[in-house]
Structure formats: C-alpha cells, structure tokens
Amino acid sequence: MKNWYDFTNLDPLGPSYPFVRQVIGAMGEKIAADGRVEVGLAPYFFPGGVTIDEQHQSNVGGLFAAGEAAGGLHGAERIASTAMAEAVVFGKRAGREAAAVAMNRRRDPIDGAEVAREVERLHAILAQEGPQGPRAVRRRIQAIMWERVGFIRSEADLLAAQHALEEIAAVDLGRTRIRSKSPTANLDWVEAIENANLVDVGKMLVMAALQRRESRGSHFREDFPEESPTWGKSLALYRDGSAMRCAPAAGGTQ
Amino acid sequence: MSGEQTTVRLFRFDPARDAAPRYVDHRVPYDEHTTILDLLEHLHEHDEPLAFHRECRMFKCGICAVNVNGRPVLACKERVTQCANPAMLVIEPLACYPVIKDLMVDFTVDLDDRGHLRAFPEGAVEAGAAAAVTAREADVLREYTACIRCGICVEACARVVKNSQEQVNPLHMLDLARLALDSRDQADRVIEALGEGLRGCTECRQCNQVCPVDLDVFELSIVKLRTMAAERGLA
Numbered sequence: 001m002k003n004w005y006d007f008t009n010l011d012p013l014g015p016s017y018p019f020v021r022q023v024i025g026a027m028g029e030k031i032a033a034d035g036r037v038e039v040g041l042a043p044y045f046f047p048g049g050v051t052i053d054e055q056h057q058s059n060v061g062g063l064f065a066a067g068e069a070a071g072g073l074h075g076a077e078r079i080a081s082t083a084m085a086e087a088v089v090f091g092k093r094a095g096r097e098a099a100a101v102a103m104n105r106r107r108d109p110i111d112g113a114e115v116a117r118e119v120e121r122l123h124a125i126l127a128q129e130g131p132q133g134p135r136a137v138r139r140r141i142q143a144i145m146w147e148r149v150g151f152i153r154s155e156a157d158l159l160a161a162q163h164a165l166e167e168i169a170a171v172d173l174g175r176t177r178i179r180s181k182s183p184t185a186n187l188d189w190v191e192a193i194e195n196a197n198l199v200d201v202g203k204m205l206v207m208a209a210l211q212r213r214e215s216r217g218s219h220f221r222e223d224f225p226e227e228s229p230t231w232g233k234s235l236a237l238y239r240d241g242s243a244m245r246c247a248p249a250a251g252g253t254q
Numbered sequence: 255m256s257g258e259q260t261t262v263r264l265f266r267f268d269p270a271r272d273a274a275p276r277y278v279d280h281r282v283p284y285d286e287h288t289t290i291l292d293l294l295e296h297l298h299e300h301d302e303p304l305a306f307h308r309e310c311r312m313f314k315c316g317i318c319a320v321n322v323n324g325r326p327v328l329a330c331k332e333r334v335t336q337c338a339n340p341a342m343l344v345i346e347p348l349a350c351y352p353v354i355k356d357l358m359v360d361f362t363v364d365l366d367d368r369g370h371l372r373a374f375p376e377g378a379v380e381a382g383a384a385a386a387v388t389a390r391e392a393d394v395l396r397e398y399t400a401c402i403r404c405g406i407c408v409e410a411c412a413r414v415v416k417n418s419q420e421q422v423n424p425l426h427m428l429d430l431a432r433l434a435l436d437s438r439d440q441a442d443r444v445i446e447a448l449g450e451g452l453r454g455c456t457e458c459r460q461c462n463q464v465c466p467v468d469l470d471v472f473e474l475s476i477v478k479l480r481t482m483a484a485e486r487g488l489a
Contacts, residue, residue, distance in 0.1 A: 023312060026333075093297065182268065187305070
C-alpha cells in the first residue's frame with residue numbers, strides 16, 4: 001500500500017511548508033508535477049499526559065508539567081501546529097507556579113533507600129545477558145503497538161496486545177543482552193531502560209483503549225464505531241500498589 | 255540498504271579504557287537514501303556497540319554532528335552519495351568538543367561556557383518589557399531561531415582560527431547579535447562581543463559553507479555586530 005501527501009493548494013497556508021520541502025529535498029525525494037509526494041504513516045501524538053491541577057502541579061509534590069507532557073488540553077484529538085503555543089503559554093504559567101513553590105518551601109529530604117533501589121535496578125539491567133539485544137525487543141514492542149493499537153482498534157486486538165506486552169515484561173525485559181558493561185555512554189543500556197518504560201506506556205494505552213468502548217477523536221474502535229454520549233470524559237491511569245488501574249478522571253468532562 | 259558498498263573508517267575511543275583512539279574499517283551497504291546516521295545505526299547494531307548522539311533524525315535537534323572525511327556534517331541529513339568520496343568515509347567526532355566515547359562529544363562544555371554570556375534578554379522582566387517586542391522586531395529575531403545549535407560552525411571556525419587569542423565562537427556571536435537586536439535586553443552586547451573576539455573573525459565564511467540549515471551565520475553574527483560597533487565608533 002502506498003500513501004501520498006498532496007501539496008496542491010497548500011502554499012497559501014505558508015510558513016510551515018518550507019521545512020516540509022526542505023526535509024523532502026534532503027531525503028532526495030521530489031514533489032511530483034501533480035503536487036504529490038510518497039510518505040509513510042506514523043503515529044505522532046497521543047492526547048494523554050501527566051494529570052495536573054490548576055497550578056500545573058502533578059500529584060508528585062514539587063513536580064510540575066506543561067505543554068505536551070501534560071494531558072487534557074486537546075480533548076480527544078490534537079489540533080495541529082499548536083505545540084509551541086501550548087509550551088509557551090502553559091510553560092510560563094507552570095514556571096511561575098514552580099518558582100512560587102520553590103521560594104516558599106524546603107526541598108523534601110531525599111529518600112536514600114529509594115535512590116539505592118533505583119541505582120540497583122538500573123545496574124541489574126546493565127548486568128543482563130540474554131538471547132537478544134534491546135533493539136530486537138524494541139522492534140517487537142513497536143510491531144505490537146503498530147499492528148494492534150494503531151489506527152483501527154478492537155477488543156480482540158487490544159487483548160492480544162495486552163497479552164504480548166505482558167509477556168515481554170515477564171520474559172524479555174529481564175533477559176535483554178547488554179553487550180557492553182560500561183556505565184558511560186552505553187546506548188544498549190539506555191535502550192533497555194527505555195524498553196521497560198515503553199512497555200509500561202504501551203500497557204497504559206491498551207488499558208485505556210479497552211475501557212473506552214466507543215470511537216472519539218483519534219481513538220477508533222471498529223467494534224464500537226460510534227461516539228457515545230456517556231463517554232464525554234477523560235480516563236486517568238494510576239498505580240495501586242504494583243497494579244495499574246484506569247478510572248474516569250476527577251473533574252469529569254472536558 | 256542494498257547495492258553499493260562503502261568502507262567506513264570509524265573512530266573508536268573510550269577515554270576510560272584506551273590510551274589513544276583507534277580506527278576500525280567496515281564494509282557497509284548503502285543506496286541513494288542512506289544517511290551517515292543510517293551507517294552508524296547499522297554499525298551499532300551489527301558490530302561492536304557504538305556511542306553516538308542522535309535524537310530527532312530530521313535535522314531539527316542538532317545533536318548528531320560528526321566529521322566525515324574531515325568535513326563537519328549533520329549525520330541525519332548528510333547522505334552517503336553527497337559525500338566527496340562515497341567509497342571511503344572516515345567518520346570522526348567533532349574535534350572542538352571533548353570526546354565522551356567514540357563519536358559522542360560533550361556539548362555541555364558549550365552550555366557551561368554560555369552561562370557567562372547570560373544568553374537571555376537580561377533585565378526584561380524587571381523593566382516590564384516582556385511585551386514590548388514589535389512584529390517587525392520579531393521578524394528580525396525569528397531569523398536567529400532557525401539555528402539548531404549543532405556546533406558545526408564552531409568546528410569549522412576552530413579549524414581556521416588556530417590562534418586561540420583570535421578564536422571566535424560563532425554560536426556565541428549569534429547569541430550576542432540576537433540579544434543586541436532585542437529591545438528587551440538591557441546589557442551591552444556589542445562590548446561583550448568585542449571581548450569575545452569579534453575583531454578576530456577572518457571573514458572566511460566557513461560557518462556559512464557548513465551550516466546544515468543554510469543560515470547566513472556570518473551576516474547574522476559578525477556583520478550585524480561589527481556594524482553596531484562601527485556606529486558607536488568602536489570598530
């Protein structure tokens with residue numbers, strides 16, 4: 001299957017297109033006479049992020065989030081070319097709030113035992129041996145998410161993805177081979193640490209997509225293709241002990 | 255990747271372990287679309303693990319600069335077929351930053367160094383001038399935002415100006431020129447630029463030759479600052 005981007009009539013929109021043309025040129029591609037250029041599809045954005053209050057603070061004391069790291073601004077679908085405005089407007093507000101908090105509060109004491117546990121976790125990853133490297137595991141995570149959690153979703157696909165991600169978490173993450181044992185600039189190590197995070201994020205996406213039995217914005221369920229009036233609300237994912245949970249967010253509709 | 259093969263002569267160096275850098279040759283397939291970054295990813299996966307910087311892969315983030323056959327390029331943008339000698343590619347780290355490992359250099363040197371420049375509109379908040387930028391001024395300043403701070407002009411410049419007394423850092427000059435043109439900034443950036451070696455520029459324009467985002471670095475930095483200095487009789 002081939003996908004095409006059509007540049008016809010897009011010039012009036014102006015300033016963002018020189019960059020697109022620059023990329024196409026640098027890649028050695030050409031815009032055809034009919035204005036088309038062949039492109040690949042990729043998921044680029046998910047309208048989710050850290051839950052924050054009106055002061056932009058998360059439920060981790062002193063941790064603030066703004067822009068695309070924070071959830072909720074866009075509702076069910078992102079509006080293109082708003083990332084910079086979002087970062088500038090809400091970054092300024094978050095920065096001001098964070099500065100006020102920093103002025104008036106002592107830093108919480110650092111829990112040495114927690115730091116030691118994290119250092120131990122990371123070094124256990126560095127020491128790992130196994131049948132495959134982090135790149136191979138990464139490709140499997142990507143394939144699962146692309147095939148099962150991509151543009152068109154269904155309960156069967158989402159359950160299959162959930163199962164596959166749990167298997168990677170249980171089997172593969174703990175026996176990913178890290179070729180170099182150097183703690184400096186070790187890309188295998190970084191990739192393996194990121195893989196564990198990606199599996200967590202993947203499981204969060206799957207859990208929320210399973211629960212939302214409707215279609216809305218960028219979330220399309222072929223088994224529930226219609227938008228449902230009862231689903232005009234956000235879902236919040238959180239940790240409960242060692243379990244991941246998903247429930248309608250406080251604050252209700254958006 | 256299929257078709258032609260190139261020989262990559264790769265710089266390898268772990269300062270914690272090696273007394274000196276070594277070069278290792280590899281045969282790597284390439285085609286018309288293969289970038290230098292593709293070669294590095296290929297070698298990292300199929301050969302020994304390699305340390306190198308990469309993030310956005312679309313020449314926006316500016317982290318992946320390396321030297322190829324002695325020319326500083328952005329690895330994600332430069333295609334093998336664009337190199338002067340595609341059959342033999344000597345890939346080395348930028349020489350103007352300290353090597354962390356292999357091709358990975360320490361850009362924080364530049365950030366630390368930049369600290370003394372205070373490269374933000376100084377005094378803007380106190381003066382309540384944050385909203386004072388006009389649309390026309392913004393158009394002038396916008397030109398500077400195209401810079402991705404990859405360090406390639408710093409690398410090219412450092413080769414030309416061997417005498418450290420005359421060394422100019424193009425990124426610092428871009429910062430100072432931008433701030434000198436920003437009505438919110440209360441500091442005297444022209445005097446600072448003179449202290450940073452504004453007079454030392456030899457006008458070779460290598461910075462423009464190598465810039466991966468085609469910025470007129472020389473005009474935006476040196477010419478702008480020297481003009482402002484001349485207007486004040488400081489040239």
